[in-house]
Amino acid sequence: MSTEKIEKIRQFIKQKAEEFGAKNDKEYNKSYVERNNTKPDTLNDNKAFFGFIHPNEELTGAFHDFSLTIFPCAEDKSWLVCLGVGSGGFKNDYELATYPGLRRLFSKLIDERGFCKTDFTDIETTLPNTITNSEELAHIKRTINTYSKVLPVCQIVEKPDSEEGRKIISAFVAGYAKLRNWPSNNDHRKAISKALNSFITNKNTNEVEEIERLLNDRKYVVLQGAPGTGKTRTTKEIAEKINAKTFFTQFHAETSFSDFIFGIQPNLNNEQLSYKQNLGIFTEAVKYATEHTDKDVLLIIDEINRANLSNVLGPIFYLFEHKMDKMNVEIEISPDFKLNNLPSNFYVIASMNTADRSLSVVDFALRRRFAWFDLKPTPIEGKEEDLGNLKVNKINDSNEYFFIEDFLKINQIFDWYASSSELSLQPGQGYFIAKSEEEMKSRIQYEIFPLIKEYLQEGLVRSAKEEFNNYFNKRINKSLFE
Template sequence: MSKIERTIEFVKELAANFGAKNGDLVSDYTFRNNTKEDALNQGGAFFGLISLDEEVSGPYHDFSLVIFPDKENNPWLISLVVGTLGFKNDYELATLPGVRRLFSSIVSENGFCKTSFLDIESNLLKQIKLKAPNLDKSLQNYSKLISAYEIILDPETDDGRKVIAGFIAAYAQLRNFPRNSAQRKAVSKAIAAVSKIEDVNEENEVLKLVQKRKFVVLQGAPGTGKTRLAKIIAWSLNAEIFFTQFHAETSYSDFIYGIKPNLKAGDVSYIEQKGIFYESLKRAKENPGINVVLLIDEINRANLSNILGPIFYLFEYQLEDREELVEIDIGGGYRVSNIPSNYYVICTMNTADRSLAVVDFALRRRFAWYTLKPKEIEVTGRNKFFRDDFREFSRIFNLYSKSEELSLQPGQAYFIAETDEEMKNRVRYELLPLIREYLAEGVLTNSKDEFSKYFYDRVGEVLFE
């Protein structure tokens, strides 16, 4: 059996492992094989998966997963290709942001991904010829139709097989081949093996960022663990913690310094009111041997310009290194020229609450920003992480959401429960109303049908009456 024949068998085996059926009676794809000797010698050799309703030969429509082989020890090419007849059923699929997002995540510096998968006019042949000149003739008819590709130096090495598996898995996800949890897990594993998205240790990353920049905002959708991580970082610094939560009525006098009526006095009088910033900053300045962390939850729920006022200046990055410092009276004659090195501010910001105030650019410049995204987690004790529900939400968001809508995806905390019944209640009374609200606001509209199916299948509820 030749290298090409062995790779064809490998591709068919992968498709089956990822949930595709390809038998005499039931099929999920049509397999094309044009690897006869004359095609290999003269150019035009290829094999791969095309839409089920297309013929086994001749011109065809829509997305296909095509491999262009070489009979010598030269590079191969694996690609997502639009048929020479253009789009018939896949036009809407090509418009979905998540389709390009999926293939872009698995393409390395040896490959390429078009900025729009509707583009079937841009010619990629010159780019490919630089890395695989041997495929020049084979690609003549397809160079404008390739949406994404990867160069394979040898399809039988571990690296070559990883690339093939990653592309086949992405195509399987595109075509909804997986039918059960094991197949979906196999698809996810194959994509993750070639993905450019690294699994970072958020605690270590944020701790390093806080130690370097001092003032950090953790931003993300609800349930991504922003407040929990902020507390973990404070504990890692062995710090004394001051905590506050902003709201629409939070003012300068609440946060920094003000006066309030003395209700116990017989005559009208006022007493000073020291805010949490005043108290925590003074604590750090008077005790240089300890770390102090001020945690501000929901920082964008308040009017930041009114709250922070003149203390914006104090949050300048590396202010203590400047020769000339300006003293600021933050209240009651307490003058401050800089924030001590043992003082840290960690804030959280909900990116899904679209009614909140826009964050001042001055604050954005002075703070470092770290985005927490929904992720799969392991839980201990009586609780369980409902992975299938989380993955279905992730699939829908990743496929249908525009870039700015990804920040709305509910975090992992929504998918933790003790029992399936508790998880169903969470879906019914928390996630369903949340998605309804998003749709009512005019976002995530492309995913309406997918969410409708999910909620009906999971809890028997319809998205709209």
């Protein structure tokens, strides 16, 4: 590729930076400093690169902090597009490097020919051999090895001047724009979203159909997610769709084997003390399945991990094998009722609240016997309308609205600051459904606000405390730290 084409890509990147909100028209208020080391004598695998560095850095010499760096080639060969760190290490960006959302964003911009470090603060570990010894990058191998420790993210781009190549480069510039907080208006934000959407937008999945398929294949499924993600609603929808005979129970800390399987209890109708049998909901459901083999039977267990599962399940634990042939032993479920496997028309859907910090741990043996499906906070589609000063989605066939702006703001805070385990705490879409702006404000003040405050008090998502506080101050005029 000629130096003219390198210059063409360089100007394309500067144009994209401007679209994304970068401003470099004032000497003391620049969005970035551009470095361009693409002279002919550097292009022969001699440390040629160009890109953007922190606005406080100098035009020459070693620099610090995150950079948008591109390693080009004068020939018609592949380039390497990177999020890099200056050879001087971190000066202003170390805290930024610790945010999970930064890695979460850039990890979505690469494919099988790219690489993303698990820790962006790590500037001591070198790139893997798939990059440093790639035949596709042999023409710039020495250059890449020079900077191998300070490239947290990189992507091979086969044809930088092609439509696909420009799409990848544009996405990296958009990611750098978010990192540097360039956008200052809706046009900038829309341009960034457009550049990133094809990389970060999740494929639309019909959750009900996917869970139904999983249920048919695995028979015993746990839906796990934060409050408001639709676990109960989804379970009911599946039960209706498969037209199953449904049994329902909810576990709690005192749920026992005698409640769920079989036990005895006092007969309060007799004058003298006597006892009667108590068939638990599990036994009732299984008996129904064995007596009605032409009918699917679904047992719904709400909040499955609120109970001590070893005590509740007892010996029937071993029956939960979705493809188990008959065992050599029979397990007594109740007097005169023994099984060596569960009926083929018997299914279980359980739900688990991942935000409840007081729940019992689900052991690995039980995890192996169930399939696990994550329900994540997801925007609710609908006709977009204006409600006061807010954009909302009118939920079809109802008088309710989905407050998309509030949902997205909370979603963005969690996405940027929450660790992988803390993502399971994010309030689901159910929290953002209301009939009016007044009702939504009430939900924020009396449901979402106390929830976030409790998280912070428990030491969770602490790095996002100022972002949350700013949101609540602006939305309901209330501070988390009064």
